[in-house]
Amino acid sequence: MQVSVKLFGGLRQYLPTGSAFNSCVLTVPDDSILTDVLSLLPIPEDKAFIALLNDVKLDKEAYADTLVSASDAIVLLPPIKGG
Amino acid sequence: MSWHKQILRVNLTEGSCKIEPLNMEWANDYLGQRGLGSKYLFEEMDPSADALSPENKVIFATGPVTGTLASTSGRYSVITKGALTDAIACSNSGGKFGAELKFAGYDLLIIEGESEKPVYLHIEDDKVELCDASEVWGKTVWETEAILGKKYSDPLMRFASIGQAGENLCRYACVVNDLHRAAGRSGVGTIMGAKKIKTIAVRGTKGVKSPDPAGFFKLATEVNARMNDRDEMSRDGTLPMIDVTNSFGALPTRNNRSVRFEGTEKINAEAMHTPNANGHTNIVTNGACFGCTIGCGRICKIDPTHFSIKDKPQYHGASGGLEYETAYALGAACGVDDIDAATYVGFLCNEYGMDPISLGGTIAAAMELFDIGAISEKDTGGIKLEFGSAEALCAIGEITARNEGFGADIAMGSKRLCEKYGHPDLSMSVKGQEFAAYDGRGMQGMGLAYATSNRGACHLRADPYEHDFESTDVEGKALVVRDSQNEVAFIDSSGLCLFPGGCGWTINDYLELVNASCETEWTVDDVQTVGERIWNIERLFNIKAGLGRKDDTLPKRILEEPADVGTAKGLVCKLGDMLPEYYQLRGWNEEGEPTADTMNRLGL
Numbered sequence: 112m113q114v115s116v117k118l119f120g121g122l123r124q125y126l127p128t129g130s131a132f133n134s135c136v137l138t139v140p141d142d143s144i145l146t147d148v149l150s151l152l153p154i155p156e157d158k159a160f161i162a163l164l165n166d167v168k169l170d171k172e173a174y175a176d177t178l179v180s181a182s183d184a185i186v187l188l189p190p191i192k193g194g
Numbered sequence: 195m196s197w198h199k200q201i202l203r204v205n206l207t208e209g210s211c212k213i214e215p216l217n218m219e220w221a222n223d224y225l226g227q228r229g230l231g232s233k234y235l236f237e238e239m240d241p242s243a244d245a246l247s248p249e250n251k252v253i254f255a256t257g258p259v260t261g262t263l264a265s266t267s268g269r270y271s272v273i274t275k276g277a278l279t280d281a282i283a284c285s286n287s288g289g290k291f292g293a294e295l296k297f298a299g300y301d302l303l304i305i306e307g308e309s310e311k312p313v314y315l316h317i318e319d320d321k322v323e324l325c326d327a328s329e330v331w332g333k334t335v336w337e338t339e340a341i342l343g344k345k346y347s348d349p350l351m352r353f354a355s356i357g358q359a360g361e362n363l364c365r366y367a368c369v370v371n372d373l374h375r376a377a378g379r380s381g382v383g384t385i386m387g388a389k390k391i392k393t394i395a396v397r398g399t400k401g402v403k404s405p406d407p408a409g410f411f412k413l414a415t416e417v418n419a420r421m422n423d424r425d426e427m428s429r430d431g432t433l434p435m436i437d438v439t440n441s442f443g444a445l446p447t448r449n450n451r452s453v454r455f456e457g458t459e460k461i462n463a464e465a466m467h468t469p470n471a472n473g474h475t476n477i478v479t480n481g482a483c484f485g486c487t488i489g490c491g492r493i494c495k496i497d498p499t500h501f502s503i504k505d506k507p508q509y510h511g512a513s514g515g516l517e518y519e520t521a522y523a524l525g526a527a528c529g530v531d532d533i534d535a536a537t538y539v540g541f542l543c544n545e546y547g548m549d550p551i552s553l554g555g556t557i558a559a560a561m562e563l564f565d566i567g568a569i570s571e572k573d574t575g576g577i578k579l580e581f582g583s584a585e586a587l588c589a590i591g592e593i594t595a596r597n598e599g600f601g602a603d604i605a606m607g608s609k610r611l612c613e614k615y616g617h618p619d620l621s622m623s624v625k626g627q628e629f630a631a632y633d634g635r636g637m638q639g640m641g642l643a644y645a646t647s648n649r650g651a652c653h654l655r656a657d658p659y660e661h662d663f664e665s666t667d668v669e670g671k672a673l674v675v676r677d678s679q680n681e682v683a684f685i686d687s688s689g690l691c692l693f694p695g696g697c698g699w700t701i702n703d704y705l706e707l708v709n710a711s712c713e714t715e716w717t718v719d720d721v722q723t724v725g726e727r728i729w730n731i732e733r734l735f736n737i738k739a740g741l742g743r744k745d746d747t748l749p750k751r752i753l754e755e756p757a758d759v760g761t762a763k764g765l766v767c768k769l770g771d772m773l774p775e776y777y778q779l780r781g782w783n784e785e786g787e788p789t790a791d792t793m794n795r796l797g798l
Binding site: 117119120121132133161163166167168186188189190191192193194 | 423425426431432434435437438441442443464490517518519630631632653654657659660663664665666692693695696759760761763
């Protein structure tokens with residue numbers, strides 16, 4: 112199946128080449144978990160980010176237990192400060 | 195140490211200018227800039243005096259690191275009793291003015307009294323004079339800099355001015371320096387207008403003497419290298435935040451009716467970089483303040499065919515463009531997704547000297563009043579003040595800048611406007627100051643930070659961002675808000691900018707630069723103590739001005755109407771669950787007053 116992921120701020124540098132401004136479509140097997148989706152993006156392990164799945168913020172520990180589907184909205188946000 | 199140990203005191207009533215020694219005991223207790231300026235204001239004026247009266251003072255304060263080789267050392271603050279809030283006001287600006295004031299030999303400039311006729315202050319090192327301002331009174335900030343710049347023919351002379359908004363006592367007039375940097379919030383420019391002082395023109399040749407120049411150069415270079423995550427801020431400024439808060443569900447939209455704006459992609463960083471249908475690109479380049487190695491400033495051009503400026507060639511050049519806060523206030527808050535319209539009204543704010551956050555927040559409140567029928571086109575002078583109307587935004591911006599018709603109502607700020615038209619709950623403000631670009635339902639810690647901010651709603655008085663994006667659970671937020679308020683108060687008093695903190699610096703980097711400038715050996719614990727002392731002296735000023743627990747609150751909408759979408763969908767701000775713990779952590783009683791133990795511990 113194909114899932115759409117949006118990355119904002121400095122995380123956009125980890126989008127696959129040829130992606131739109133802030134989003135990409137990734138191909139993963141059915142019944143994939145969020146960790147499978149994230150593994151397709153070259154985000155360094157020590158890079159902090161916040162993951163939202165359908166407007167719900169997920170704890171990092173939940174990534175491996177979270178099944179994704181083609182209709183899901185996955186958003187990755189950098190923990191930036193305000194100005 | 196990097197202090198000149200001198201104050202310049204200007205009494206407008208007497209027409210006198212005197213040089214005095216800096217109180218070094220206070221500088222040791224309160225550092226500089228925000229802290230030291232607040233201490234002087236607290237000691238020298240009756241906080242209950244009318245903000246617009248001659249009893250109020252305006253203090254331009256540099257920090258010990260201002261004007262040094264350290265990155266981002268261009269900061270200064272304007273401290274006074276705010277015209278918008280009737281609370282202590284401290285507005286922080288960058289550009290090059292603050293460093294130039296320090297180069298002239300002054301750590302602080304205190305302006306008191308009230309002039310009979312408009313004047314400006316001309317400083318060239320020890321030569322200080324009050325001059326007749328009739329040639330620039332009634333002129334914009336930009337015209338003023340051009341006229342006086344030509345008169346003195348010194349390209350290194352720096353100006354901090356008010357525009358017509360300050361002269362007309364718009365409640366959120368700001369002090370603009372270097373054409374588009376501003377001490378923007380709380381109406382500090384209004385007080386200059388009330389005192390009839392138009393501009394501070396300064397040129398300094400004394401520099402700043404470090405105790406150990408070679409050692410400081412080495413340290414500044416090392417600390418600068420630790421700012422290792424700055425590329426995004428150089429490219430996009432603060433604008434990436436709009437995508438974050440919008441996705442999270444914390445972007446105040448249409449006067450906080452919603453927390454998500456459907457038009458964000460038309461006013462975000464990418465929109466600024468992307469050519470429009472005419473091939474016009476909004477951003478021209480980035481800009482930096484004195485000594486800055488980030489360069490977050492946006493230098494932008496409006497599409498010359500845009501309706502707002504097509505017959506106004508004076509706006510066809512490049513100037514200070516949208517940042518996150520202005521994109522929110524002149525965009526999402528009003529439901530406007532027109533980047534050129536928002537940029538144009540931002541230009542007007544710099545030109546006429548208005549705070550774009552409060553202007554946008556007040557226009558948003560007026561749009562809601564219009565929407566519910568509390569005001570009509572009869573009140574607005576024929577302007578159809580509908581949410582989303584870029585035409586209305588521009589028209590209202592223009593008449594407010596010139597104080598014409600309904601613009602005089604908008605110039606009062608949202609609190610006074612909404613009270614006048616019978617709907618005080620529709621002002622999205624705290625202590626009379628309009629919200630910044632964060633909603634206290636999606637960001638609960640920010641809700642507490644707004645409610646307890648000594649200068650009214652403000653996003654730069656605490657740093658709850660990481661905690662808020664981690665969880666909407668209020669547990670632990672009171673402590674995060676208190677500690678970060680103290681830390682921010684320390685940084686705001688140093689002469690350095692807050693933004694390196696988002697680009698790789700920790701508090702230890704700031705501390706090293708301050709210690710090297712002040713010949714101190716302060717630790718992170720001292721940062722908390724000095725910051726806490728600053729926070730409490732501001733609080734004491736406000737208590738004497740008549741503010742208290744009743745003012746540490748949020749609008750009914752944020753406390754009672756659940757967020758409509760996002761991570762906080764269904765939530766209100768749980769301020770009542772956080773405030774008692776916050777008071778306890780602060781060492782305050784239930785009324786929000788510092789206890790005797792707290793006063794003694796901090797030497798207040």
